[in-house]
Amino acid sequence: MNSALPSVESVSATCCIVGGGPAGIMLGFLLARAGVDVLVLEKHRDFFRDFRGDTIHPSTLELMHELGLLEEFLREPHQEMREVTAHFGDKTIHIADFTHLPTKCKFIAFMPQWDFLNFIARQARKLPHFKLRMGAEVSELLIQDERVTGVKANTSEGTLEVRCQLVVGADGRSSTVRQCAGLEVNDLGAPIDVLWFRIAKRPDDPPQAFGFVSAGQFMVLIDRADYWQCAYVIPKGAFDRKREAGLGAFHEEIVRCVPFFAGRIEQIKNWDEVKLLAVKVDHLRQWYREGLLCIGDSAHAMSPVGGVGINLAIQDAVATANLLGAKLRENTLELADLKKVQARRKRPALLTQKVQIFMHKHLLERIFESTGVIATPAPMVLLEKFPRLRRLPARMVGMGFKPEHVR
Numbered sequence: 001m002n003s004a005l006p007s008v009e010s011v012s013a014t015c016c017i018v019g020g021g022p023a024g025i026m027l028g029f030l031l032a033r034a035g036v037d038v039l040v041l042e043k044h045r046d047f048f049r050d051f052r053g054d055t056i057h058p059s060t061l062e063l064m065h066e067l068g069l070l071e072e073f074l075r076e077p078h079q080e081m082r083e084v085t086a087h088f089g090d091k092t093i094h095i096a097d098f099t100h101l102p103t104k105c106k107f108i109a110f111m112p113q114w115d116f117l118n119f120i121a122r123q124a125r126k127l128p129h130f131k132l133r134m135g136a137e138v139s140e141l142l143i144q145d146e147r148v149t150g151v152k153a154n155t156s157e158g159t160l161e162v163r164c165q166l167v168v169g170a171d172g173r174s175s176t177v178r179q180c181a182g183l184e185v186n187d188l189g190a191p192i193d194v195l196w197f198r199i200a201k202r203p204d205d206p207p208q209a210f211g212f213v214s215a216g217q218f219m220v221l222i223d224r225a226d227y228w229q230c231a232y233v234i235p236k237g238a239f240d241r242k243r244e245a246g247l248g249a250f251h252e253e254i255v256r257c258v259p260f261f262a263g264r265i266e267q268i269k270n271w272d273e274v275k276l277l278a279v280k281v282d283h284l285r286q287w288y289r290e291g292l293l294c295i296g297d298s299a300h301a302m303s304p305v306g307g308v309g310i311n312l313a314i315q316d317a318v319a320t321a322n323l324l325g326a327k328l329r330e331n332t333l334e335l336a337d338l339k340k341v342q343a344r345r346k347r348p349a350l351l352t353q354k355v356q357i358f359m360h361k362h363l364l365e366r367i368f369e370s371t372g373v374i375a376t377p378a379p380m381v382l383l384e385k386f387p388r389l390r391r392l393p394a395r396m397v398g399m400g401f402k403p404e405h406v407r
Contacts, residue, residue, distance in 0.1 A: 191360050
């Protein structure tokens with residue numbers, strides 16, 4: 001009996017972007033807008049991933065304004081946060097004030113990331129040079145004479161081979177592209193993991209805050225209209241111990257941290273409803289090789305501290321489009337052009353990681369070590385006492401170290 005040969009589809013594009021997250025979709029849109037034939041490959045069949053972050057920072061909203069999309073974008077369901085507060089026991093501490101930023105929008109918009117990605121994809125699909133293939137999981141790079149010339153992906157119809165001038169790895173912290181490219185990773189380590197679950201909202205719940213802190217505990221609540229998306233920060237590797245202690249003990253632990261969850265924490269009926277995000281903080285020593293470039297978490301995996309990873313990835317996409325768009329369109333791209341992307345974006349990425357590592361060590365690890373009444377850290381005491389100081393963390397979180405602008 002003859003078995004059918006596996007189907008192989010061959011296509012070409014000027015640029016093939018691997019990963020349909022914020023960096024990949026935004027870069028695809030910007031390159032297509034610049035007249036570059038671009039194909040984005042996303043391994044999932046939709047954008048609905050619970051672990052995708054929700055924060056759209058003022059720097060990203062400024063880009064939407066520059067693209068002429070802000071008014072339409074803000075018609076999507078979202079919440080707006082103009083200042084960041086945190087609850088240390090029974091104290092409320094004001095941390096950041098976005099109302100003084102030199103941006104069109106002086107707030108963080110909270111929008112499920114799948115809504116953000118669907119919005120950008122809709123705009124991109126209006127452009128003749130943009131193509132998006134869902135359900136296409138890249139498995140290997142095509143390499144000729146040490147140069148990356150394309151990718152091979154698995155789809156429900158068979159194998160897809162894409163030949164291109166440039167492959168961009170935007171496939172996240174567990175990047176297949178960077179692994180296949182053999183790029184060296186510098187792992188900075190992270191002492192935390194995050195447990196991800198949801199609890200239904202009630203009308204009398206307090207407004208969204210940056211976090212709830214109690215002895216040995218830290219949790220962030222994200223307002224998703226009819227439920228709280230909960231990010232419970234735990235010491236690295238502690239999840240197995242919590243499972244061994246039992247679901248009842250976990251319920252009690254969560255209520256100690258967020259008391260108004262009492263009476264509904266039983267909505268978590270089994271451990272399948274609690275997802276583990278293993279936090280990584282790392283970066284590539286070199287983001288590129290002939291025919292390939294990595295950006296976003298593929299180049300520098302960020303901690304969830306500050307929620308800045310999404311916006312940093314988008315800034316990478318803007319810089320990449322600005323620096324490479326014309327080169328790709330005119331078929332004049334050289335290795336030196338890829339080097340320019342890393343040269344521009346490496347410093348803000350590494351500075352952000354340094355701040356995150358500092359927060360891990362001097363805030364989160366101290367919280368985990370505390371056993372009694374949690375003391376408000378000295379820097380936050382200063383922020384509460386001198387309101388003007390709140391503009392500094394607002395600028396760092398809201399705009400980052402090197403905000404980019406659409407050319």
